[in-house]
Amino acid sequence: MLTPSFLLAQFQSGLTAAMFLFIVASGLSLIFGVLRVLNFAHGSFYMLGAYMAWQVTQWLGAASVSFWIAVPVAAATVAILGGVIERLLLRHLYGREELYQLLFTYALVLILGDAARILWGTQQLAVPRPPLLAGSFDVMGIVVPHYNLFIIVLGPLVALGCWLLLSRTGTGRMIRAAAWDREMLSALGADVGRLYTLMFMAGSFLAGLGGALVTPVRSITPGMDVDIIVECFIVVVIGGLGSLWGTFLGAIIFGQVLAFGILILPGFSLFAVFVLMAFVLVVRPAGLLGRPVKR
Amino acid sequence: MALLRRVPWAVLVFVAAATVPWLGSRFYTFLATDIAILALFAASLNLLLGYTGLVSFGHAAYFGIGAYTCAILMKTHGVPFVPALLAGTVNAGACALVFGLFCVRSSRIYFSMLTLAFAQIVWAVCFKWNSVTGGEQGLNNVPYPGLDWMAVIPMLGDLRAGDRYYLVVLVLVGLAFAALKRIVDSPFGRILTAIRENAERAEFVGVDVRRYQLASFVVAGAFAGFAGALFGLFNRGVFPDFAHWSKSAEVLIMAILGGFGSFWGPAVGAGVLVLLNQQITSYTQYWPLILGSILIVLLFVFPGGIVGALQAAVRRLKERRDA
Amino acid sequence: MLEAKGIAKSFNGFAAVGGVSLAVPAGGVTAVIGPNGAGKSTLFNLLTGHLVPDSGSVAFQGRDITGAAPHAICRMGIGRSFQHTNIFKKLTVFGNVQAALIAHRRKAHQFWTRSEGLYRDEALALLEALGLADKADAVADSLSHGNQKQLELGIALASDPAMLLLDEPTAGMSATETREAIRLLERIVADRQLTLLFTEHDMEVVFQIAQKIAVLHQGRLIAEGTPAEVRNDPEVRRVYLGGGH
Numbered sequence: 001m002l003t004p005s006f007l008l009a010q011f012q013s014g015l016t017a018a019m020f021l022f023i024v025a026s027g028l029s030l031i032f033g034v035l036r037v038l039n040f041a042h043g044s045f046y047m048l049g050a051y052m053a054w055q056v057t058q059w060l061g062a063a064s065v066s067f068w069i070a071v072p073v074a075a076a077t078v079a080i081l082g083g084v085i086e087r088l089l090l091r092h093l094y095g096r097e098e099l100y101q102l103l104f105t106y107a108l109v110l111i112l113g114d115a116a117r118i119l120w121g122t123q124q125l126a127v128p129r130p131p132l133l134a135g136s137f138d139v140m141g142i143v144v145p146h147y148n149l150f151i152i153v154l155g156p157l158v159a160l161g162c163w164l165l166l167s168r169t170g171t172g173r174m175i176r177a178a179a180w181d182r183e184m185l186s187a188l189g190a191d192v193g194r195l196y197t198l199m200f201m202a203g204s205f206l207a208g209l210g211g212a213l214v215t216p217v218r219s220i221t222p223g224m225d226v227d228i229i230v231e232c233f234i235v236v237v238i239g240g241l242g243s244l245w246g247t248f249l250g251a252i253i254f255g256q257v258l259a260f261g262i263l264i265l266p267g268f269s270l271f272a273v274f275v276l277m278a279f280v281l282v283v284r285p286a287g288l289l290g291r292p293v294k295r
Numbered sequence: 296m297a298l299l300r301r302v303p304w305a306v307l308v309f310v311a312a313a314t315v316p317w318l319g320s321r322f323y324t325f326l327a328t329d330i331a332i333l334a335l336f337a338a339s340l341n342l343l344l345g346y347t348g349l350v351s352f353g354h355a356a357y358f359g360i361g362a363y364t365c366a367i368l369m370k371t372h373g374v375p376f377v378p379a380l381l382a383g384t385v386n387a388g389a390c391a392l393v394f395g396l397f398c399v400r401s402s403r404i405y406f407s408m409l410t411l412a413f414a415q416i417v418w419a420v421c422f423k424w425n426s427v428t429g430g431e432q433g434l435n436n437v438p439y440p441g442l443d444w445m446a447v448i449p450m451l452g453d454l455r456a457g458d459r460y461y462l463v464v465l466v467l468v469g470l471a472f473a474a475l476k477r478i479v480d481s482p483f484g485r486i487l488t489a490i491r492e493n494a495e496r497a498e499f500v501g502v503d504v505r506r507y508q509l510a511s512f513v514v515a516g517a518f519a520g521f522a523g524a525l526f527g528l529f530n531r532g533v534f535p536d537f538a539h540w541s542k543s544a545e546v547l548i549m550a551i552l553g554g555f556g557s558f559w560g561p562a563v564g565a566g567v568l569v570l571l572n573q574q575i576t577s578y579t580q581y582w583p584l585i586l587g588s589i590l591i592v593l594l595f596v597f598p599g600g601i602v603g604a605l606q607a608a609v610r611r612l613k614e615r616r617d618a
Numbered sequence: 619m620l621e622a623k624g625i626a627k628s629f630n631g632f633a634a635v636g637g638v639s640l641a642v643p644a645g646g647v648t649a650v651i652g653p654n655g656a657g658k659s660t661l662f663n664l665l666t667g668h669l670v671p672d673s674g675s676v677a678f679q680g681r682d683i684t685g686a687a688p689h690a691i692c693r694m695g696i697g698r699s700f701q702h703t704n705i706f707k708k709l710t711v712f713g714n715v716q717a718a719l720i721a722h723r724r725k726a727h728q729f730w731t732r733s734e735g736l737y738r739d740e741a742l743a744l745l746e747a748l749g750l751a752d753k754a755d756a757v758a759d760s761l762s763h764g765n766q767k768q769l770e771l772g773i774a775l776a777s778d779p780a781m782l783l784l785d786e787p788t789a790g791m792s793a794t795e796t797r798e799a800i801r802l803l804e805r806i807v808a809d810r811q812l813t814l815l816f817t818e819h820d821m822e823v824v825f826q827i828a829q830k831i832a833v834l835h836q837g838r839l840i841a842e843g844t845p846a847e848v849r850n851d852p853e854v855r856r857v858y859l860g861g862g863h
Contacts, residue, residue, distance in 0.1 A: 038404050040352070040411075092595070100594050102350050102407055103551065107594070110544060110587030118581065226540055230415045233408040241404070274416055278397055281409075285400045291630070482720045482736060483729035489717035492706035499666065500718040500777055501692040502726060514729075 002263075005141040010259040016148040018255025019155025020214050025232040025247050026162060027206030033242035034175055034199045037090065037101050041108035043229030044116075045082060045204045049074045049211025050220045051116055054125045067130035067216070074212035075205050082204025086197050094196075109225065117222050127215035147216055154213075158206070159248050166244070175199060234273055238280045240290020249288055305559070309469050316458035326573070328461045330566045331468045332526045337549040337561035338475055339518035344547070345555035346479055347511040348491030349399075350407045353414025354519055354546055356394075359421060359538025361387040361520025362527035363428055366437040369528070376440030380467075380524045387520020388513050390417070395512035399505045406508075414543055421535040433534030437527060464525050471521055472562075478514065479558060487511055541583060548586050551593050554600025563601055619644040619781055619813045620696075625664050625674030634660040636837040637674065642781070642830075647807065647814045649824045652834035653857065658817040659701055661834065662785050665815075666698050667691040679780070693722075697779030699770045701786045701817075706773075707759040711750055714758050714769055715741040718776035741776070747809075748772050748802065764795040768802070775806070782807070784816040788823060796820065800827060825849070833857070 028042045039045075052074035053067075060066035085108070093100045128134075133146040166172040174195060210228075218224075231254065236242075239250025257276050261269030280288065315327040336358055343349045365383035368374040374382070394413040398406050421428045428434065442459040446452045451459065478484055490497045490504055498504045527533040536542060545568070553564025575585055597604050620642040627635045635657040642648045650658050663669040665676055667688040675684045683691055692698075706714045719737040720726055745751045748768045753761060758769060767787065774782060787803060788796040800823055807814050818824050824831060824845075831848040833841040841851040848854055 032404075038408065089591070089595075098403060099348070099350055100598070102404075103547075103590060104594055106352065106544065106547075107587040107590035110541075110583040110590070114581045114584035114587070118584075226415070230412050233412050237405070237408065237412075270419065271416070274412070277412075281397050281400055478729045480733060481729045481731055482725045482733045483727060485713070485717055485720055485733045485736075486726040488709060488713075489706050489721075492708055493704060495668075495700070496704045496706060496773065497717070497721070498688045499692050499698055500773060501689050501721040503687070503689045507726065510727075 008140055009142040010262070011256070012142070012144055012148060012152070014255040014257075014259030015252070016151050016217075016255075017258060018251040018253075019151045020210055021228075021231055021235055021254060022155050022248055022251035023158050023213065024207050024210035024228060025235040025251055026158065026244060027203035027210075028232050029236050029239075029242055029244065029247045030162070030206070031200055031203035032236075033244075035094075035196055037105070038241075039200075039203070040102065040105040040229060041112060042105075042203070042207050042232060043225040043227070044109050044112035045078050045207035046211040046214075046228050047116055047220075047222075047225040048081065048112060049078045049208030050215050050224065051120050051125070051211075052077050052208070053212035053215045054120075054127050054220055057127050064131045067127065068132075070127075071209065071212040075208035078208025078211070079201040079205035082207075083197055083201040086200040090200070091193070091196070109229075113222060113225055116225075120220075122222055125220040127220075129216040151213065155251075156248075158209075159244065162244055171195075171198075234277050236287070237277055238287060240287025243287065243289045243291070246287055246289030305472070309465070312465055313462065316454055316461060321455070321457060324455075324458050324461050326569065328457075328464055328529050330569050331461075331464055332522050332529060333546070333549065333569060334562035334565040335468045335471050336519055336522040336526075337546050337553070337565040338472065338558070339515045339522060340546050341550050341555050341558070341561040342475065342479065342487075342511055342515040342518070344550055345557075345561070346484060346487045346491060347508055348494075349403060349508060349511070350547075351410040351512075351515075351543070352407055352540065352547070353410035353412075353417075353543050354515070355540070355542035356410075356414035356417035356538050357387040357391050357516035357519035358523035358526070358542065358546075359417060359533075359535075360390050361523030362533045362537050363421060363434075363523075364520070365524035366434050366527040366533040367427065369440075370434055370437045376528075380521070383524030383527075384517050384521040387523065388517030391513045391516025392509070395509045395516070399508040399512065411540060411543075414538065414540060418535055418538040418540070421538050428533075428535075431535065433532055433536075435532040437530075437532055439531070440528060460529065464529065467525065468522075471518060475518060476558060483507075483510075544583070544586060548590050548593075550600075552589060552600050554602035554604075556599055557602045557606070560600050560602035567601065619679060620665065620815065621677045622661075622665060623675050623677075625661075625671040625676060627660055627664055627669055627672055633837050635664060635671075638834070638837070638839050639674075640832055640839065640842070642813060642815050644813050645811060646829045647827055648816075648830045648832065649828035650815065650817045650832050650834055651819075651821070651824055656834040657837040658834055659785055660837075662698070662783055662817065666696060666783060692777060692779075695778075695780040696783060697774030697777055697781070698783040699767070699774055699785060699787060701789060703763070703766045703770055705758050705766055705770050707757075709758055710755050711745065711758050711761070711769055712738070712741050712754040715744055715772050715776050718773045722777035744772055744775060747806065764791050764799065767791065767799065771803070771806070775810070779812070781813040781815070784814070786817055786819065788818065788820055796823065803827075 024042070024046050028039060031037060031039050053070040056070035056073050057066045060069060090101070090104060093104055129147050133150050136143045136145040137149065166176055235250040235254050236247055238253055239246030239248070253276070254273055257273050258269050261272030265271055312327060312331065315323055340351065340354045343351050361383035364386040365379045368379040368382055369376065398409040398413065422431055424430065439456055439460060440463070442456065442463065445459050451462070486497070486502055486507055490502065490507055494504050523537060526537070549564040549568045550561035551564070552568055553562065554560030572582065576582055593600060599607065622638060622640045624637045624639050625635060626633065626637045638661060650661065652658055660669065664671050667683070667686050667690070670685050675682060677683065678691070678694055678696060681694070683694065706717060709717065716733070716737050719740060720733070742751055742754060745754055748771065750765060750768060750772065753765065758766065761769060771787070788799050791799060804827060806812070828845060831843065831845055832839055833848060833854050835857050840857065841848050841854045
């Protein structure tokens with residue numbers, strides 16, 4: 001069973017899962033890093049991204065480009081929804097206790113979950129793989145779908161893009177400063193409100209993007225929102241909440257442990273991930289690359 | 296007003312609730328049992344939410360653990376009611392201890408994330424461990440506790456089994472409420488409120504904050520397990536839904552709806568939400584949507600919940616009278 | 619009484635406190651001064667266990683307390699106040715002091731006795747000394763800023779400390795409030811024979827009550843000595859009067 005090709009197959013499927021997870025979790029981490037709000041509805045945005053992608057491909061029909069239009073449209077729609085929610089509702093809770101922000105995003109989980117059920121029903125939906133990436137490679141006797149390879153390349157590109165935006169642009173520097181000290185930032189005259197909306201939209205965009213990209217390989221179901229948010233939580237706990245590269249590392253570890261955990265506990269590989277998370281919490285409570293919090 | 300406060304409301308409600316079986320309706324007894332158990336469940340959550348200031352998104356896990364432990368012992372192993380109930384309570388508390396060790400680390404945000412994550416794993420165990428938990432189908436036909444001894448008590452002889460069980464639940468829930476009240480009114484309870492108000496300051500009056508948060512989590516988990524054990528028997532079966540995150544959401548909203556700033560608020564919230572659920576689910580299946588909308592309205596308009604709003608109204612009346 | 623040896627703390631490469639050694643004599647009043655961002659609050663947080671130093675050690679009454687948790691340090695007899703008023707806002711004034719008393723007397727684990735009225739007399743006596751006795755049943759949040767600062771002092775005193783660390787005890791107070799607060803503080807320190815270490819931006823207050831002054835600048839101690847010595851120190855004059863902050 002432990003042939004090199006089997007190990008390679010597990011490795012690539014773990015890496016693919018990790019990159020999906022990273023794209024979504026990085027949005028959660030970015031929002032938290034700047035707004036200090038943990039968005040429980042981030043998984044719901046991911047789910048909406050998936051449903052939107054399905055919807056757009058339905059409208060466009062079987063055209064070979066329909067998937068490539070659906071993905072950005074879905075992600076942008078989710079980003080706009082995120083922006084609207086931040087502007088109209090969440091904003092009014094910044095001055096209140098942490099508790100109210102948490103409960104607010106939690107209420108969104110309930111509402112968006114049911115809204116998706118009303119709009120799209122409870123049936124499993126699927127989007128076909130885009131024709132451009134429908135094929136697969138044959139490497140060392142295992143089959144690697146082109147689509148998986150695309151995701152494995154896209155994940156690091158997203159990470160690099162985020163990092164460049166944060167470290168090389170003026171807005172990015174402001175964003176990092178906001179994470180460091182938001183009072184000082186507003187004293188410097190930056191429009192913190194606009195920055196927050198922008199950041200919430202960017203984070204939501206990543207959630208929607210992840211949801212849209214996952215449609216060709218996983219079926220779209222109600223309930224995918226809570227599954228992904230729990231996975232995202234584990235990733236950011238392992239990697240460090242608010243740290244981009246920590247999230248990246250956490251996602252890779254999550255994916256690999258899940259893929260190889262099957263060898264130890266068939267059917268229960270999620271438990272292996274929990275054991276790992278518990279271990280990280282004991283040795284590094286702030287996560288592998290997280291900034292230690294004041295106690 | 297002072298007179299109003301001197302009325303022993305809790306005792307009155309208890310006595311009134313004890314008359315429900317004689318109303319002669321199975322449905323009323325059913326509703327009253329449901330409310331009594333969920334009221335305790337919500338009050339147990341409030342030890343965390345209202346007193347310690349910790350938001351748990353996975354409280355149903357301990358409700359589920361209590362329910363499964365008690366039901367498995369009674370159905371599979373033939374254990375009598377009282378030891379099974381106690382085992383459910385203790386096991387829920389023990390699991391809360393293990394998970395809590397991780398949940399109270401770092402910050403309140405980590406607490407909320409991890410409670411949800413651990414609850415999902417409890418749910419997954421209930422859902423997948425077919426040989427013990429019955430998997431997706433759950434465990435059906437869990438035996439009722441033997442309540443024939445109640446026949447010797449005057450007036451209880453000709454009650455139905457459901458009514459008898461309701462009276463047992465009522466007494467046990469009443470005792471649990473008395474115990475919880477005693478805990479929140481103790482020095483321990485005072486320290487929990489101090490932690491809620493300002494963990495940093497509490498740490499610097501010499502309180503080991505994490506240890507007390509953990510203690511609160513264990514006590515809350517044990518009471519949730521107690522409620523869960525009673526609920527499983529009432530339901531005559533236990534299902535993975537008991538530990539599902541949506542159940543955690545429901546109990547959280549009960550507590551906030553009633554008002555987590557007061558001891559009895561969550562119990563009131565449980566009563567209102569159960570009745571509301573009865574009404575609404577006959578019109579629509581979108582119960583979570585309603586729950587979420589209720590929560591948002593509460594957060595923006597009535598953060599103190601029903602009891603908080605009533606207290607504010609009473610205060611305003613009083614001020615107007617005094618003026 | 620309290621001795622720090624070469625303690626240092628950096629945040630993301632920025633050295634907030636870089637190797638500070640400071641000895642606080644028993645029974646004395648010591649002030650730490652320095653411009654904004656000099657590292658005063660970080661230094662306090664290192665001394666009371668809210669931050670763990672990257673290097674160096676802290677000893678209290680001869681015992682090494684480096685890296686000990688805040689609650690453990692508090693129990694050894696150090697009381698502190700914070701720069702931002704740090705009280706239990708929604709508890710009553712009495713409840714604030716009571717919580718501190720419960721923690722200090724190690725009754726926090728008692729979950730089956732009643733807390734109502736517990737330590738009422740002691741708490742009232744303490745509040746009396748602070749001039750807050752008539753507000754005992756008010757919610758702490760409703761007090762004036764000055765009174766909240768006094769309540770915070772009361773919380774610190776409830777654990778019967780041998781030493782008090784106060785971070786900007788008069789921050790945000792008016793001139794009159796400051797005068798009263800200092801008079802009160804002096805009386806309490808004398809009555810209880812406390813060792814006091816405090817930071818303060820109001821130089822008048824510092825030179826009025828401190829017997830020893832330590833000057834912090836960019837995370838380093840640049841001068842230490844009696845008020846007269848510090849006042850005439852050329853380095854201090856340069857930092858405060860010369861090149862600005």
